[in-house]
Amino acid sequence: MRRHSPRDLIPAIAARAADEKDIAMQWDKSWPAGFPPWIYAAMARDCVLYSNDHRGKPVDDRAVTRMRNLFSISHDEKEDHPDFSYLSVLGGYVYEQIPYQVPIKEELARAYLLWVDTPGTEGWPGSVDWTELLGGSIEDALAVSFMIAVGVMKNGGHFDPQWLASDAYQALGEMVPAAAVARAVMDKLTATIAEARADGRSAPELPPAYQRYAYNPLIKTPLMDIGDGLRYAPQPQFLLRAMAPQNLYYRGMRLWADKNFGAIMGARVAAYTGRQLQHTGEHTVFQEFRWNKKGVGGIDSSDWFLITPQATILIECKSAQMKLGARAGTLIGLQEANETISKAYRQLANNAAEIRTGNTAYAAIPSGRPLIGLVVTAEPFYHANDRAVRMTIKDPGLPVLTVSLRDIEMLAVLSPSQVGTALLAIVQDDVLNTWMLSKSLAEVLPDFDKTENQLIDETFDRVFLPMTGRGKAE
Numbered sequence: 001m002r003r004h005s006p007r008d009l010i011p012a013i014a015a016r017a018a019d020e021k022d023i024a025m026q027w028d029k030s031w032p033a034g035f036p037p038w039i040y041a042a043m044a045r046d047c048v049l050y051s052n053d054h055r056g057k058p059v060d061d062r063a064v065t066r067m068r069n070l071f072s073i074s075h076d077e078k079e080d081h082p083d084f085s086y087l088s089v090l091g092g093y094v095y096e097q098i099p100y101q102v103p104i105k106e107e108l109a110r111a112y113l114l115w116v117d118t119p120g121t122e123g124w125p126g127s128v129d130w131t132e133l134l135g136g137s138i139e140d141a142l143a144v145s146f147m148i149a150v151g152v153m154k155n156g157g158h159f160d161p162q163w164l165a166s167d168a169y170q171a172l173g174e175m176v177p178a179a180a181v182a183r184a185v186m187d188k189l190t191a192t193i194a195e196a197r198a199d200g201r202s203a204p205e206l207p208p209a210y211q212r213y214a215y216n217p218l219i220k221t222p223l224m225d226i227g228d229g230l231r232y233a234p235q236p237q238f239l240l241r242a243m244a245p246q247n248l249y250y251r252g253m254r255l256w257a258d259k260n261f262g263a264i265m266g267a268r269v270a271a272y273t274g275r276q277l278q279h280t281g282e283h284t285v286f287q288e289f290r291w292n293k294k295g296v297g298g299i300d301s302s303d304w305f306l307i308t309p310q311a312t313i314l315i316e317c318k319s320a321q322m323k324l325g326a327r328a329g330t331l332i333g334l335q336e337a338n339e340t341i342s343k344a345y346r347q348l349a350n351n352a353a354e355i356r357t358g359n360t361a362y363a364a365i366p367s368g369r370p371l372i373g374l375v376v377t378a379e380p381f382y383h384a385n386d387r388a389v390r391m392t393i394k395d396p397g398l399p400v401l402t403v404s405l406r407d408i409e410m411l412a413v414l415s416p417s418q419v420g421t422a423l424l425a426i427v428q429d430d431v432l433n434t435w436m437l438s439k440s441l442a443e444v445l446p447d448f449d450k451t452e453n454q455l456i457d458e459t460f461d462r463v464f465l466p467m468t469g470r471g472k473a474e
Contacts, residue, residue, distance in 0.1 A: 014157025044234030091329025135184035144185040191221035213328035266319035291361035308420030348373035349396035373400035380404040399427035
């Protein structure tokens with residue numbers, strides 16, 4: 001990357017990323033073999049961090065192919081820790097690559113529902129203003145990031161800010177935010193080379209063998225300003241994911257950690273989980289309640305209880321996110337991830353004990369059927385169900401699966417009997433219970449993924465689809 005000037009390489013990467021058969025705008029999760037999107041992301045990151053304007057090698061197809069090949073064969077020896085050896089090898093790959101396989105449609109709709117359109121989440125402190133972080137409201141920021149992403153894909157990887165002042169933009173009327181708001185949101189998504197470099201170098205350092213998975217400043221500011229009046233998106237998917245729940249969490253914690261942002265996010269994750277489970281009207285769901293324990297006082301139950309004919313499902317929701325070290329697969333990072341979900345395991349164990357001992361506060365919760373625990377995380381903890389991870393957590397006395405919000409969206413559209421049957425089959429299988437839920441569900445319910453989540457679909461069609469100019473998502 002250091003052979004080329006950022007002023008030459010950033011536009012070249014952006015043009016190629018936008019030209020890969022509309023890769024960033026497809027809903028089918030596919031991409032051309034041999035040049036997947038995470039390579040563009042890594043190219044742009046390392047260009048920002050390590051190159052400068054004194055470099056002068058031309059950026060032609062041969063140069064880009066050479067960089068791609070170097071990336072593909074790069075390898076470093078990882079730490080030798082037997083308990084997590086294969087996780088340290090696979091961990092970074094998983095977090096580097098799987099996010100590109102999740103449909104953007106789901107991410108955008110989930111973010112809108114989580115932060116804008118989920119009842120029961122009132123109570124955001126009045127002193128916190130989203131404009132401070134995003135340049136506008138959540139609704140405005142989601143709309144503008146999506147609109148710019150569409151523009152980038154149609155214009156060779158770049159966006160002209162002057163369009164926001166044009167008659168063409170004004171003609172869109174109420175379909176888009178006001179031009180001044182759109183400009184402010186765009187500026188919050190933009191960094192100069194120097195700004196992005198400073199952001200990247202301020203991130204926690206990883207051991208040398210894990211540098212491939214280092215923090216990418218383009219996740220926070222996916223648009224680059226190289227001084228020619230245009231804005232470039234070296235990885236267009238970062239624009240679309242800028243407002244994803246996990247990215248908003250990281251940015252919010254940086255700015256509002258002292259304003260109880262983590263707890264507010266946790267409340268929204270719990271409320272969203274309940275809304276998904278209830279939106280079809282088929283499931284019997286009980287919400288968290290508070291009961292008094294002698295000598296202790298008020299105690300909160302699990303966040304949700306999902307009742308199926310085959311099993312009673314106890315649900316604990318957590319807003320905690322994976323730290324950089326855990327995403328990369330470092331030993332310390334994996335241990336920190338375990339600590340995050342261990343608390344939820346203890347809470348599930350306590351609630352299961354109250355149900356089994358006949359605590360009258362839990363009288364509405366069926367106790368005469370198997371109990372299964374779900375730990376719901378705002379961001380996928382891809383390795384949380386792995387046997388090596390489970391062995392480091394105290395046995396809670398009931399089978400537990402760690403799942404993401406996306407997994408909850410999948411469960412929500414199944415019938416109560418399907419949910420109970422599938423989860424029982426998964427937790428009783430020594431192999432399936434170590435997988436991500438989406439994968440294990442596909443094994444026990446081969447046709448489950450053909451059922452669309454109506455709440456997600458309707459939200460996307462209502463909020464985002466009008467801005468694509470395509471009329472209907474393909």
